[in-house]
Amino acid sequence: MNKILVTGATGHLGRETLEFLLKQVPASQLVALARDPAKLADLAERGVDIRQGDYFDSESLSRAFEGIDKVLLVSAVAFTDRITQHLNVIAAAKAAGVKQLVYTSIQRKAGSFFSISMVTESDKATEQAIKDSGIPYTILRNTLYIDTVPLLLGDKVFDEGVRVPGGSGRAPLVLRSELAEANALVLTQDAHENKIYTLGASEAFSFADIAAVFSEIKETPVPYVDITVQEFIDEKVAGGFPPPAAAFLAEWVQAVAAGEFAEVTRDLECLLGRKPTGYREFLQASYAGSAA
Ligand SMILES: NC(=O)c1ccc[n+]([C@@H]2O[C@H](COP(=O)([O-])OP(=O)(O)OC[C@H]3O[C@@H](n4cnc5c(N)ncnc54)[C@H](OP(=O)(O)O)[C@@H]3O)[C@@H](O)[C@H]2O)c1
Numbered sequence: 196m197n198k199i200l201v202t203g204a205t206g207h208l209g210r211e212t213l214e215f216l217l218k219q220v221p222a223s224q225l226v227a228l229a230r231d232p233a234k235l236a237d238l239a240e241r242g243v244d245i246r247q248g249d250y251f252d253s254e255s256l257s258r259a260f261e262g263i264d265k266v267l268l269v270s271a272v273a274f275t276d277r278i279t280q281h282l283n284v285i286a287a288a289k290a291a292g293v294k295q296l297v298y299t300s301i302q303r304k305a306g307s308f309f310s311i312s313m314v315t316e317s318d319k320a321t322e323q324a325i326k327d328s329g330i331p332y333t334i335l336r337n338t339l340y341i342d343t344v345p346l347l348l349g350d351k352v353f354d355e356g357v358r359v360p361g362g363s364g365r366a367p368l369v370l371r372s373e374l375a376e377a378n379a380l381v382l383t384q385d386a387h388e389n390k391i392y393t394l395g396a397s398e399a400f401s402f403a404d405i406a407a408v409f410s411e412i413k414e415t416p417v418p419y420v421d422i423t424v425q426e427f428i429d430e431k432v433a434g435g436f437p438p439p440a441a442a443f444l445a446e447w448v449q450a451v452a453a454g455e456f457a458e459v460t461r462d463l464e465c466l467l468g469r470k471p472t473g474y475r476e477f478l479q480a481s482y483a484g485s486a487a
Contacts, residue, residue, distance in 0.1 A: 197294075198262055199382050200226040200246070202284065203269025205234045207342075208299065211375030212267060212382075213238065219383050228259050250280030256287035263288075265295040265382050270318070273443065277317035282324055289328050295388060296330045297381055298322065299374075302338045302393050302456050309453045311446050322391075331388040333381050338395030338456050339447060341368035341477050344405070347444060349434060352409055353486050356418040359448045360427050361402040366456035367395030369463065369471050377466045392462040397470045399459050402451075408478045413486045424449060 199216065203209030204227035216225055222242030229235050232245040239245045248259035250271055260266065266288050271280040281298075288296050300318045301311070310316060325332045348357055377394055381387045406419035422430075424445050431441035450456065463471050 196224055197264040198224055198226060199265045199267070200228055200260065200263045201267045201269070201378075202228045202248070202250075204238070204245075205229050205231070206269065207371055208375055208378070209267070209269045211372050212269075212378040213243065215376045215379035216382065217241065217243075219379060226259070226263060250283055253283045253287060256283055257290060260287050260291035260293060263291055263293055265297070266293050267297045267378055267382060268299070270299045270301075270321070273313040274439075277313065278320050281317065281321040285321075285324050285328050285330070289330055293330055295333065295382075296325055296328075297333045297335065297378065297387075298325055299378070300334050300336045302336045302395060302458070304453075304455050304458065307453070307455060309450060309455050311450055311455075312443065333387045333389075334391040335374070335377065335381065336391065336393045337369075337374050338393070339366060339368045339451070340371040340374070341396075341472075341474060342371050343447075344368065344478075345481065347448065348405075349430070350485075352482075353413050353417060356420045357402050357406040357409065358420045358422050358427070358430065359402055360422055360424045360445065360452060361419075361448050362421060362452035363401055363403070364452040364454055364457065365399035365401045365404075366451045367397070367399040367459050368456075368474060369394070369396040370477065373463065373467060373471045377463055380466050392466070393458060393460045394463040394466075395456070395459065395471075396473060397459065397461065397464050398473060399457055400474045405474065405478065408475050409482065409486075412479065412482055 201209050226244045228248040230249050235245045246259040248255040268284050271277040403419040406417050409417035427445050428441045
């Protein structure tokens with residue numbers, strides 16, 4: 196009986212992964228890592244073992260990883276020295292004799308020099324450190340969450356159009372919950388060791404494609420306006436974003452424009468055993484009520 200530990204369990208991806216795991220294995224096999232275990236009292240009531248741990252505190256990680264066979268390392272939050280945190284987790288997993296380490300990385304174009312601040316370099320270093328550790332691994336290079344589209348586009352799309360500096364870039368954005376489902380499958384199935392998967396939808400789409408769906412919903416043309424990066428940042432700041440957050444968001448759009456997420460694979464479709472939710476379905480469900 197494998198003991199599976201999920202980090203980031205108080206966050207979106209980790210929590211959703213645990214919900215999928217609970218459908219597949221007994222709660223007694225599951226361990227959730229949290230900086231503040233009180234946040235997971237409901238999971239404890241359902242039989243999940245909640246262990247305290249902080250990526251910055253190696254001793255807490257060593258305690259938490261005792262008797263653990265598989266670890267899902269949910270990547271640390273940007274702007275928080277991700278590499279130190281990830282290296283601490285890898286070292287603790289190695290010392291504890293963990294048999295599979297699953298890491299949620301970000302999709303990137305092969306051979307590309309494009310770098311998303313506070314993300315790409317630490318992802319590359321983490322992937323290398325995992326390989327160097329000798330722990331059997333699965334690296335999941337996730338595309339952008341489609342859940343972030345409303346944040347990217349703001350709430351005036353039907354009045355002002357899709358205003359982002361996305362060029363003609365395309366990306367296979369996908370639901371975070373389907374990436375969580377994939378995490379659970381990779382943690383409970385055999386044959387995923389020492390594999391790298393690129394996880395996204397089965398179809399890439401552009402910001403013009405998004406505008407086309409909005410036009411259908413609104414039943415009148417909604418334009419895609421390919422604004423400059425500075426215009427995008429200024430508009431986000433005017434809408435209340437702190438400047439660093441606005442600049443960070445702009446980088447993700449620029450990554451789409453640069454083709455960083457252009458590759459479409461069938462990795463997620465194969466894991467799920469079905470096509471992931473498409474962008475039209477997501478947009479219809481998310482925006483149909485707000486077009487009036
Ligand atoms: N593919 C994408 O589009 C995309 C978008 C956004 C982020 N991401 C990446 O994917 C990760 C998961 O996404 P998400 O939406 O689940 O993020 P999230 O909801 O912000 O969850 C982050 C989790 O990390 C935990 N955490 C933060 N600092 C920690 C530390 N020092 N030690 C241990 N745990 C710590 C948080 O715990 P607390 O409750 O204690 O804060 C939380 O559980 C993010 O962290 C980021 O690296 C990917």
